[in-house]
Amino acid sequence: MLLSLAILGTAIFCMRLTRETELDQRMCPVSGPVGQFVLLVDKTDPLNFTQKHAFQASLEQLITQRVPTGYLLSVFVLDNDYTATARPLLEECNPGDGTGKSEMNANPAHLKKRFEQRFREPMLQLANELEGKQPAKFSPIFEMLELSSINGFRKQNVxxxxxxxxxxxMLHNTPQYSMYRGNFDFERFHDSDYGRKMTADLTGVEVEIQYLLNTPKLQNRRHLKFWEDYFAAGGAHIVAVRPLEG
Structure with a gap:
């Protein structure tokens, strides 16, 4: 009887462990992602040498240190034509790299290999696709923020x-509205026909801006205040602004 109970207990433990670690095709928990990161990269201006290295280091850190196990990472690109970049380039969950797992109830080497092949390497291979090669005519930031909300957060419903x-x-530039003219009055923008259509629903989202200082004379406190008001209107809030070196 004791032997039978021991076998039954082991079987129940293994079944629970399997359910807890079972993943879907995107390496997400079968019960759904436990959180989400959306990365939106602006490639309407080429990165200079230093910015390129800073971006690659930031991407590596995001993938290996910042996105927790079970979180979904959705990667979008901002380019001249937002209709061509409406959907994420890649969406994958961090399956975990085996850190902290024991040989008694897991296979850390297998988990590490899976992490490298299914999450880290595919994400890092996107670096070239995320870096602009030549200046674009337009920079439709508002439109891509809406699409990141619709096809990123809202579609996944994490x-x-x-x-x-x-x-x-963060210098939006389209025929309807250009920040290169120094237009940083959010209330005036928000009251315009274009502005009323361009407010993304980002309720509860924490926003981090990795700031490319390409035009410092325009990227001042008034510029950042515009974006603080913009995200607040959409239900989000900025938690960090980090100038990218270069």
């Missing part, structure tokens, strides 16, 4: 913590 990281100079 109930856990949600984070948006934007790598950009």
């Amino acid at each position: 109930t856990g913590p949600r984070h948006l990281i934007i790598v950009s100079d």
